[in-house]
Amino acid sequence: AQTVTQSQPEMSVQEAETVTLSCTYDTSESDYYLFWYKQPPSRQMILVIRQEAYKQQNATENRFSVNFQKAAKSFSLKISDSQLGDAAMYFCAYRSPDGTSYGKLTFGQGTILTVHP
């Protein structure tokens, strides 16, 4: 079974600074998807960024980028120019290849990000 580990229960950053959230995972599959989700106090999980394992290029979405190291099974999220609205719980998630394990995301335990003005 796949597992996802987020080793940082809490992180903090100053507004406009950069912060990196860590995620490692364990899998024997070669093709899969990785996601970062954000959950603010409103409770809704919001997709931040996705990465397909077969793509070596790191995904980027505006101020959010990932460092995907497939061999090391590492998938960290970098938030640049942090904003107060970035404060939330961040979850790393793994999904098996298409056609298997339908609908199932395996989540890490989450990292609470605090942004200081």
Add this chain to the structure above:
Amino acid sequence: KAGVTQTPRYLIKTRGQQVTLSCSPISGHRSVSWYQQTPGQGLQFLFEYFSETQRNKGNFPGRFSGRQFSNSRSEMNVSTLELGDSALYLCASSTRTGGYGYTFGSGTRLTVV
């Protein structure tokens, strides 16, 4: 377009009762997944439905069940509620494969007393 809608937002039930939660996916999304979120166990996958068929199921007791209707709306039911069922229940919808990510609703907060 409208997002994933979950109703009700809050629910308080007594031990031994049963409860039904509803989820309306994004228009065009035919896959609906359900998750239970608790402080102790985190986010755990319950089950997934596509075209009214359950394609995948997590490791939960048979008291947890679900179904999906022809319009892709889904319901989950928990029978004989236990205190430990208190949680935030989230549903997520996606296209057929989900490779582009899942869109979540705001969840139903269930409290069992």
